[in-house]
Amino acid sequence: MKVETDRTVLTGKHFLSGDYACAEGAIAAGCRFFAGYPITPATEIAERMARRLPEVGGIYIQMEDELASIAAVIGASYAGVKAMTATSGPGFSLMQENIGLAVMTETPLVVVDIMRGGPSTGQPTKPGQQDMMQAKWGSHGDYEVIALAPSSVQEMFDLTIECFNLSERFRVPAFLMADETVAHMWERVIIPEQDQIEIVNRKKPAAPPADYLPFKPDESLVPPMACFGEGYRVHVTGLTHDERGYPQTDSPEIQEQLVRRLCDKIRRNADKIIKVKEFMLEDAEVAVIAYGTPARAAVSAVKKAREGGIKAGLLRLITIWPFPEKHVEEIANRVKGIVVPELNYGQIVREVERAAKTTPVHFIPKFGEALHTPMEILDGIRRMK
Amino acid sequence: MPVRLWREPLDREKIKKPKAEIHIIRDNCKGCGFCIEFCPKNVLEKSNELNKRGVHFPVAAHPEECVLCNFCSAVCPEFAIFVIEKVEVNNNEGGNG
Amino acid sequence: MSEAESLVMHPLAKYLRLDRFPPIWCAGCGCGIIMNCFVRAIDELDLDIDKMVVVSGIGCMGRIAGYLNMDSFHTTHGRPIAVAAGIKLANPELQVAVISGDGDLFAIGGNHFIHAARRNLDMLVICSNNFNYGMTGGQVGPTTPLEAFTTTTPYGNIEHPFNLVHLAAASGAVYVARWTALHVRRLTQSIKKALQKKGFKFIEVISPCPTLYGRYNKMGDPIQIMKWYKEVSEIRHGIDPTEAEISSSRIVVGEFVDIEKPTYDELVRKLILDVQRRLREGSQNES
Numbered sequence: 001m002k003v004e005t006d007r008t009v010l011t012g013k014h015f016l017s018g019d020y021a022c023a024e025g026a027i028a029a030g031c032r033f034f035a036g037y038p039i040t041p042a043t044e045i046a047e048r049m050a051r052r053l054p055e056v057g058g059i060y061i062q063m064e065d066e067l068a069s070i071a072a073v074i075g076a077s078y079a080g081v082k083a084m085t086a087t088s089g090p091g092f093s094l095m096q097e098n099i100g101l102a103v104m105t106e107t108p109l110v111v112v113d114i115m116r117g118g119p120s121t122g123q124p125t126k127p128g129q130q131d132m133m134q135a136k137w138g139s140h141g142d143y144e145v146i147a148l149a150p151s152s153v154q155e156m157f158d159l160t161i162e163c164f165n166l167s168e169r170f171r172v173p174a175f176l177m178a179d180e181t182v183a184h185m186w187e188r189v190i191i192p193e194q195d196q197i198e199i200v201n202r203k204k205p206a207a208p209p210a211d212y213l214p215f216k217p218d219e220s221l222v223p224p225m226a227c228f229g230e231g232y233r234v235h236v237t238g239l240t241h242d243e244r245g246y247p248q249t250d251s252p253e254i255q256e257q258l259v260r261r262l263c264d265k266i267r268r269n270a271d272k273i274i275k276v277k278e279f280m281l282e283d284a285e286v287a288v289i290a291y292g293t294p295a296r297a298a299v300s301a302v303k304k305a306r307e308g309g310i311k312a313g314l315l316r317l318i319t320i321w322p323f324p325e326k327h328v329e330e331i332a333n334r335v336k337g338i339v340v341p342e343l344n345y346g347q348i349v350r351e352v353e354r355a356a357k358t359t360p361v362h363f364i365p366k367f368g369e370a371l372h373t374p375m376e377i378l379d380g381i382r383r384m385k
Numbered sequence: 386m387p388v389r390l391w392r393e394p395l396d397r398e399k400i401k402k403p404k405a406e407i408h409i410i411r412d413n414c415k416g417c418g419f420c421i422e423f424c425p426k427n428v429l430e431k432s433n434e435l436n437k438r439g440v441h442f443p444v445a446a447h448p449e450e451c452v453l454c455n456f457c458s459a460v461c462p463e464f465a466i467f468v469i470e471k472v473e474v475n476n477n478e479g480g481n482g
Numbered sequence: 483m484s485e486a487e488s489l490v491m492h493p494l495a496k497y498l499r500l501d502r503f504p505p506i507w508c509a510g511c512g513c514g515i516i517m518n519c520f521v522r523a524i525d526e527l528d529l530d531i532d533k534m535v536v537v538s539g540i541g542c543m544g545r546i547a548g549y550l551n552m553d554s555f556h557t558t559h560g561r562p563i564a565v566a567a568g569i570k571l572a573n574p575e576l577q578v579a580v581i582s583g584d585g586d587l588f589a590i591g592g593n594h595f596i597h598a599a600r601r602n603l604d605m606l607v608i609c610s611n612n613f614n615y616g617m618t619g620g621q622v623g624p625t626t627p628l629e630a631f632t633t634t635t636p637y638g639n640i641e642h643p644f645n646l647v648h649l650a651a652a653s654g655a656v657y658v659a660r661w662t663a664l665h666v667r668r669l670t671q672s673i674k675k676a677l678q679k680k681g682f683k684f685i686e687v688i689s690p691c692p693t694l695y696g697r698y699n700k701m702g703d704p705i706q707i708m709k710w711y712k713e714v715s716e717i718r719h720g721i722d723p724t725e726a727e728i729s730s731s732r733i734v735v736g737e738f739v740d741i742e743k744p745t746y747d748e749l750v751r752k753l754i755l756d757v758q759r760r761l762r763e764g765s766q767n768e769s
Contacts, residue, residue: 007761033572054757059571059750064597068564071557071594075537075568078555079576083568101558228553228569229576231532235499235548237556246502247548247556410487415509417704423664440509459522459666462514463504467492 007055009194018156018183019044019086022112022176023052025160026084028197031110032058033083035072037065037091040124041180042114045086066091070098070111077107078236080227082164086112088180089131090121092138099173100139101238103262106171106215106223108202110163113175114183115343117368127180128368129292129343135175136321142259144266146273147175147321149291153187159318165200166273170265171222177320179343181293181371209233215258216243221265266322275318276327280306284313286384287335289328289352291317294341294372301377312381320348325355332356337384339364341372360384404471405451409443413465416440420457420466426450429457497521497531499551506545510704512663512689513543516610519666520581521550523673535569535578537562539586541617543610543689546581560590563598566605574747577677578604584611585623588644592624599653599682601746606676606683609646612691620694627728631698643728646686651723651739656681658739660726662688662711665735672737681745688733 009028016024023045026034034049036042046062053060059076063069069085076083087095092113102109117123118130131138135147146166148159160176167174205212205224214234217223226232239247240255248254266273280302281287288298295316305312315331317324328351332338338356340349341364349363362380366372394400407428414436421429421443430446443466445451451468458467489500498521507513524534534552538544540559547554553576557565562580570578580587587595587609598605614632615621621634625646629638650658657676661669669687676683690696690707701707711733718726719736726734 033568035568054754055761057754057758059754061567061571061746061750063564063567064593067561068567068594068597071561071564072568072571074557075555075565075570076572077568079535079569079572081572083572097558098561101561105555228535228555229533229573233532233552233554235554235556237548238558239556246499408487408491410489410492413489413504415504417510419510419705419708422705423708456666459518459670460515460664461518462507462509462511464489464492464494464498464514464518465504467494469493 007052009191009197011191011193014189014191015186016153016189017044017186018150018153018178019114020048021153021157021189022086022160022178022183023048024189024191025157026110026164027052027056027058028191028194029082029161029164030199030201031082031084031164032056033073033076033081034058034060034085035063035069035076035083036085037063037069037087039088039091041116041183042086042088042112045112066094067098070095070102073109074098074102074105074107077109078105078228080229082108082168084110084112086114088114088116088124089118089128092131092134096134096138100141100143102173103139103143103145104238105236106225106262107173108167108171108225109173110160110167111173111175112160113177115177115179123369125180126369127293127343127371129179129347130368132177132320132344132347135177142263144263145173145175145321146170146266146319147177148318149177149320150182151292151295151316152182153185154189156182157189157191161197165198168200168202169222170269170273171202171225172266177292179292205232213243214245215241217261217265221261221268270322273319273322274324274327276324277316277318279314279316281313281315281331283311285311285336286313286339286381287331288312288314288339288341288377288381289317290314290341291320291348292343294343294366294377297372297374298341298377300374301381304374304378305381310381310385317348323351323355325351328352328355329357332359335359337362339377339380339384341366341377341380343368343371403453405448405453406469406471407445407448407451408467408469409445410465411442412437413463414438414440414442415463416442417462419460419462423460424457425454426452494518494521494525497524497551499549502549505549507542508693510690510692510707511542512612512687512691513546513610515663515666516543516581516608516687516689517546517549519670520579520608520673523670523677526670527674527677529577529677533576535576537566537569537578537580539582539591541583541586541615543581543583544586560586561594562586563591563594563605563607567598567603570604571747571750574751579606579608581608582610583616584609584613584625584646585615588624588646588649596649596653599650599655599684602654602656602681602743604680604682604745604747606673606685608673608685608687610689611646611686612689612695614691614695616691616694620691620698627730630695632695633698645724645726645728647726647738648723650684654682654743655684655739656741656743657683657737658723659684659737660686660688660735662715662733662735663690664708664711665715680748681743688728
């Protein structure tokens with residue numbers, strides 16, 4: 001679209017906030033369209049994109065609300081450009097209908113949700129992890145999405161790129177679910193050389209327009225994507241559709257086929273998507289399972305526990321959706337107890353309980369605002385010993 | 386009604402009225418009647434037959450009156466009627482249909 | 483005339499998805515006429531179909547996206563303008579038209595309409611105004627006349643309708659026109675004119691809904707509704723948009739706004755080039 005300057009990847013060591021690192025990650029990943037709306041604590045992402053996108057030939061537009069933002073992002077993605085929006089809980093709620101549209105039309109895009117205290121307007125400047133279930137179940141209908149949870153500013157950079165890659169690969173919305181603490185903290189970020197950053201682009205059709213079926217998948221269950229203006233004349237609709245993209249609102253077979261595939265393309269490829277980090281888990285008897293900011297306190301707690309003679313370990317979830325059931329199940333089989341600290345009143349802990357089956361799970365809620373201290377998690381570990 | 390002219394254009398004999406070929410896709414017609422009603426030359430009439438949809442589609446009752454204004458074609462919501470110029474030999478060019 | 487005529491022979495067939503014909507619209511519905519005028523305009527302008535994108539919303543008119551043989555997006559209710567904004571900004575070579583109904587564009591989608599017009603985003607918006615929500619059975623909408631009957635105003639509508647021409651003009655559209663479904667030639671000309679302009683263009687088409695609004699308000703069969711249009715329309719090019727009224731005895735049609743104004747698309751591209759030039763010249767973007 002434009003003359004690319006050398007401002008695409010700001011290789012080097014930086015001291016950035018999580019929001020700024022996220023914006024840099026997006027640009028490094030090839031995002032050239034951002035449509036957003038100001039909302040604490042994600043506003044800084046929009047501000048950074050407004051400043052940086054023109055430098056790399058991208059378009060920033062502040063839309064009139066979050067519904068317009070996600071709609072414009074869907075349009076831009078179908079016009080062939082990697083696109084993103086950033087918001088928080090209230091905006092995320094507004095976007096849900098069109099997230100469903102993005103799932104149904106298999107539009108690659110990234111939504112960053114910087115979670116704050118809720119419900120409703122809540123505590124705009126305080127952290128929370130209260131949108132985790134909403135990321136998976138927020139829109140109506142059966143569907144699967146990809147959601148990643150960063151724990152550090154470096155991960156805000158790295159996982160944004162990962163979100164873009166996964167969304168392009170699987171033609172599904174990918175969510176970066178960060179709590180306000182990670183978004184607003186300032187840490188060191190190392191941005192690598194451009195050629196060291198792996199970029200995945202959507203697969204393009206090999207067939208000519210006459211033979212191309214826009215929603216016919218290949219073996220990976222993901223159809224190659226023709227974009228507007230490439231001569232393929234695709235019809236895209238939110239109605240249940242067949243492989244040609246034509247609405248088929250009367251056929252139970254087509255409905256089943258379509259919904260199954262939209263879900264299976266994530267479920268069956270879960271192994272290729274899921275990422276976790278294990279810390280001292282090899283011989284652990286008590287496992288802490290955490291994500292986002294609480295995982296940082298959990299590291300201290302685990303170390304302290306070990307010093308006190310308890311064999312504790314941490315499973316840090318990087319991918320939240322699809323949920324790493326197999327990892328949790330495997331650990332549950334060999335530990336005496338699991339501790340789950342969350343900045344909410346019980347969301348991902350339910351998934352952990354489901355996968356852990358009979359292994360006892362101790363939940364430590366925080367309702368946002370105050371963060372878990374290592375001592376609080378250590379108490380939990382001691383309880384599970 | 387023939388036009389009464391004060392003077393005759395010099396090339397009056399050369400100009401031939403274009404002949405129309407009226408195409409009606411009878412089974413696509415839903416019977417709204419717009420083409421029949423609004424044809425300025427009353428070329429079309431409701432047929433006596435019914436099409437697959439059970440409506441009376443139009444028929445060109447007076448095709449020789451058609452002046453290829455194409456109003457029927459433009460106002461049809463179903464693309465079920467269109468008019469093109471019948472190309473004849475030894476005719477001078479009179480525009481396209 | 484041959485016996486089994488087929489749509490393949492129609493001069494405009496190449497713009498249509500023939501395998502999906504005939505469309506689901508009722509007999510006498512204005513949606514098909516709007517589609518007809520739209521493809522006719524594109525044909526007369528000989529535009530590159532591979533660069534045309536039609537975006538529609540939910541509603542009877544919104545189904546048009548599925549019948550046109552072009553890149554098309556049938557979005558969620560009220561959002562076609564926002565999706566179109568993203569499409570056009572991401573790929574400026576594309577020509578984007580939003581074709582949808584009065585409820586989709588002006589009730590749930592009202593906010594997107596006024597902001598896209600305000601920004602002067604480059605797109606053509608065609609509104610099929612049939613004075614009710616047709617797809618769901620004929621409920622009251624933002625353009626339903628006062629005292630009219632719909633399924634949700636069984637005692638008569640107590641709301642004032644929008645004057646869409648006025649709304650569009652006030653929001654900043656650079657081309658505003660209104661025609662009825664009977665004015666096929668003038669509508670086609672308007673569409674042609676709009677497609678050749680840059681900026682936010684709006685065309686309102688008063689469209690018959692014989693099955694619902696027309697029936698509930700005793701407007702007669704489709705022909706009677708069209709005859710009524712003929713009787714009460716008045717062409718008043720260039721009058722003040724506030725005076726472009728629709729009443730039981732008068733429908734003011736014509737072209738009301740035709741101006742030039744920098745578009746968002748031009749301005750954003752200029753901005754990008756400026757920023758990059760400044761970068762190249764070494765001076766940083768000051769905060």
